[in-house]
Amino acid sequence: MLTLKNLSVSIGDKKILKKITYTFEPGKIYAIMGPNGSGKSTLAATVMGHPLYSVSSKSKIIFNKKNIDKLSPDERAKSGIFLSFQTPLSLSGITIYQFMRYALTGRMDPLEIRQKVQEFAKKLKISEDMLSRSLNDGFSGGEKKKMEVIQAAILDPQFVFFDEIDTGVDVDALATIAKFIKKMHSPEKTFVIITHYNRILKYLKPDRILVIKEGMLVKEGNWKLAQVIEKKGYDNL
Amino acid sequence: MNQSNDLQFDYKYGFSMPDTSIFQTKRGISPEIVYQISKIKNEPEWMTAKRLRAYEIFLTKKMPSWGADLSKIDFDDIVYFIRATDKQQNSWEDLPAEIKETYDRIGVPEAEKKFLAGVSAQYESEVVYESITKELTKDGVIFCDMDTALLKYPEIVKEYFGTLIPATDNKFAALNSAVWSGGSFVYVPKGVQVKLPLQAYFRINAERFGQFERTLIIAEEGSIVHYIEGCTAPIYVTDSLHSAVVEIFVKKNARVRYTTVQNWSNNVYNLVTKRAKAEENAVMEWIDCNIGSKVTMKYPSVYLMGEGAKGEVLSIAYAGADQHQDAGAKMIHFAPNTSSRIVSKSISKHGGRTSYRGLVQVMPGATNSSVFVSCDALLMDENSRSDTYPTMKIKENQVEVQHEATVEKLGEEKLFYLTSRGISKNDAEGILVNGFIEPVTREIPLEYSIELNRLMQLEMSGSVG
Numbered sequence: 001m002l003t004l005k006n007l008s009v010s011i012g013d014k015k016i017l018k019k020i021t022y023t024f025e026p027g028k029i030y031a032i033m034g035p036n037g038s039g040k041s042t043l044a045a046t047v048m049g050h051p052l053y054s055v056s057s058k059s060k061i062i063f064n065k066k067n068i069d070k071l072s073p074d075e076r077a078k079s080g081i082f083l084s085f086q087t088p089l090s091l092s093g094i095t096i097y098q099f100m101r102y103a104l105t106g107r108m109d110p111l112e113i114r115q116k117v118q119e120f121a122k123k124l125k126i127s128e129d130m131l132s133r134s135l136n137d138g139f140s141g142g143e144k145k146k147m148e149v150i151q152a153a154i155l156d157p158q159f160v161f162f163d164e165i166d167t168g169v170d171v172d173a174l175a176t177i178a179k180f181i182k183k184m185h186s187p188e189k190t191f192v193i194i195t196h197y198n199r200i201l202k203y204l205k206p207d208r209i210l211v212i213k214e215g216m217l218v219k220e221g222n223w224k225l226a227q228v229i230e231k232k233g234y235d236n237l
Numbered sequence: 238m239n240q241s242n243d244l245q246f247d248y249k250y251g252f253s254m255p256d257t258s259i260f261q262t263k264r265g266i267s268p269e270i271v272y273q274i275s276k277i278k279n280e281p282e283w284m285t286a287k288r289l290r291a292y293e294i295f296l297t298k299k300m301p302s303w304g305a306d307l308s309k310i311d312f313d314d315i316v317y318f319i320r321a322t323d324k325q326q327n328s329w330e331d332l333p334a335e336i337k338e339t340y341d342r343i344g345v346p347e348a349e350k351k352f353l354a355g356v357s358a359q360y361e362s363e364v365v366y367e368s369i370t371k372e373l374t375k376d377g378v379i380f381c382d383m384d385t386a387l388l389k390y391p392e393i394v395k396e397y398f399g400t401l402i403p404a405t406d407n408k409f410a411a412l413n414s415a416v417w418s419g420g421s422f423v424y425v426p427k428g429v430q431v432k433l434p435l436q437a438y439f440r441i442n443a444e445r446f447g448q449f450e451r452t453l454i455i456a457e458e459g460s461i462v463h464y465i466e467g468c469t470a471p472i473y474v475t476d477s478l479h480s481a482v483v484e485i486f487v488k489k490n491a492r493v494r495y496t497t498v499q500n501w502s503n504n505v506y507n508l509v510t511k512r513a514k515a516e517e518n519a520v521m522e523w524i525d526c527n528i529g530s531k532v533t534m535k536y537p538s539v540y541l542m543g544e545g546a547k548g549e550v551l552s553i554a555y556a557g558a559d560q561h562q563d564a565g566a567k568m569i570h571f572a573p574n575t576s577s578r579i580v581s582k583s584i585s586k587h588g589g590r591t592s593y594r595g596l597v598q599v600m601p602g603a604t605n606s607s608v609f610v611s612c613d614a615l616l617m618d619e620n621s622r623s624d625t626y627p628t629m630k631i632k633e634n635q636v637e638v639q640h641e642a643t644v645e646k647l648g649e650e651k652l653f654y655l656t657s658r659g660i661s662k663n664d665a666e667g668i669l670v671n672g673f674i675e676p677v678t679r680e681i682p683l684e685y686s687i688e689l690n691r692l693m694q695l696e697m698s699g700s701v702g
Binding site for chain 2: 051052
């Protein structure tokens with residue numbers, strides 16, 4: 001369970017998130033929607049502990065009853081939070097196998113990592129030769145997003161932000177990714193889908209939809225809200 | 238990456254043993270000292286004359302006006318020759334305890350245990366310990382120190398010594414030619430393929446003592462050899478000078494690979510001239526990793542003399558605080574269908590400075606030659622610096638030339654990506670650097686690339702310098 005209390009975030013002088021208070025519960029899928037630049041990605045990156053965002057001293061981020069404000073990103077990751085990046089970075093000279101070996105040092109056997117990567121890649125329709133290449137180096141948008149999903153599946157975190165997992169992805173890949181995510185979900189897990197579009201939500205049927213505008217949480221509702229947004233846009237909510 | 242915790246100690250090789258040398262020349266250089274060095278070694282007269290001529294040339298040569306700052310070198314304040322023990326040792330047990338302890342700490346015997354073909358380690362000026370497997374001797378391979386080679390194989394030495402890098406080449410080559418001591422001599426007869434790498438470790442252990450080793454490798458027609466030198470040195474307050482000369486002759490269809498892992502302590506001036514001559518269809522590969530030293534100026538070169546010859550330089554340079562790595566490569570194409578490949582990876586951190594300095598020259602008539610140059614720099618922080626000085630002189634039209642250069646800053650965003658997967662920031666930096674240098678490290682034998690990755694991690698963790 002993740003609770004945000006009065007979450008205010010800024011970069012330099014610029015205020016991005018303003019006093020967001022919300023609790024994400026286990027077993028549920030959430031969607032965060034909102035116009036470009038409204039602060040959706042900032043919210044996810046802040047929870048993950050991005051060093052460039054400064055969090056107001058009056059804010060609290062509580063994960064499983066523990067205050068995680070002071071934790072570094074790797075400590076937050078180890079406590080069970082995962083961020084699927086909107087723009088995954090390329091790592092020259094490092095394959096997905098190696099990357100996951102580093103991430104799971106002492107926690108999972110390299111052979112098991114290899115098998116799991118291959119198993120998930122197969123389900124996500126990624127050819128095996130992609131797995132031996134430098135991660136994300138020259139990969140297409142869809143391939144990069146699939147690699148994020150593989151990482152989420154192997155690290156098996158309790159709480160996942162999927163930041164625009166659906167952008168830059170073609171129709172078939174979207175269906176593959178969405179179905180995979182749906183299967184990954186379980187009663188212990190909380191998934192938060194950050195998106196502009198309805199199409200991925202049709203697969204995932206989120207329990208709650210949150211709308212963020214100009215850094216504020218302006219609306220919350222069930223998944224019909226997504227349809228309203230699609231028809232009317234954010235301005236007429 | 239979990240071994241990084243083990244590496245949080247002080248510079249592993251930064252210990253120094255009491256100076257027990259039995260003979261050393263007085264500080265500074267003069268014709269008398271040059272003469273004395275030659276006499277002590279019982280050298281043939283032609284070598285004494287060569288040394289004295291080189292000394293004259295050294296005096297007339299100017300310091301390089303480009304590259305790193307060398308103004309702090311005081312030639313009068315250097316001891317040019319020290320003999321650590323009075324005679325060669327042929328077994329590990331016979332070595333003096335202190336020297337043995339130093340070697341134990343670097344891990345020479347371990348390397349030997351791994352069935353490496355030959356260990357020849359230079360302690361101060363002369364090689365005091367070496368072992369050559371019976372197989373090498375049986376095949377006629379010679380692997381010994383240069384002083385021994387000069388006494389035992391004077392004809393071969395005389396034929397090649399200083400012909401590729403004459404004393405007139407540059408000031409430091411002249412200095413080395415005048416006062417050289419130790420270094421390796423490798424002779425591989427026609428058609429012999431040496432299966433395991435030949436190894437030598439170099440170490441400086443006397444304050445302000447310049448080490449001037451001289452290495453000569455001759456690979457006869459169709460032969461194959463891989464030579465590895467690894468360097469570590471104790472830390473001293475005053476500056477040390479290491480100025481080596483390495484000459485390699487790669488005959489028709491022969492193949493030589495020369496791998497260096499240079500980890501001098503951060504007060505050493507490392508000014509080295511390395512050159513190879515590749516004949517018809519010969520292959521010469523330099524793998525050059527510079528992690529330590531205060532200043533390095535080193536540009537391994539290949540003269541592609543024969544048709545179809547190939548030359549390659551793969552290099553890694555790491556510069557931390559107060560370090561300047563001015564490194565690169567030179568490829569000179571003299572014959573048709575020759576090809577050269579330069580891959581340079583440099584990393585700067587804590588205000589360190591790396592420079593890539595390269596020269597590729599294609600002479601008229603070297604038709605259908607191909608040139609590939611790729612130099613990538615990685616800056617770990619805002620205070621660090623990287624410069625690229627690539628020079629291409631192409632005097633032939635039918636040549637394929639490719640040149641790539643990149644500079645990457647290790648940004649917060651990339652580190653955030655790795656740390657968000659549960660990897661600590663320190664490990665993340667190490668992983669990114671290891672990934673960056675991977676195209677070079679994959680060419681190095683496994684135990685070296687592991688050691689190299691560890692050294693990089695050690696350097697970057699800030700526990701050094």
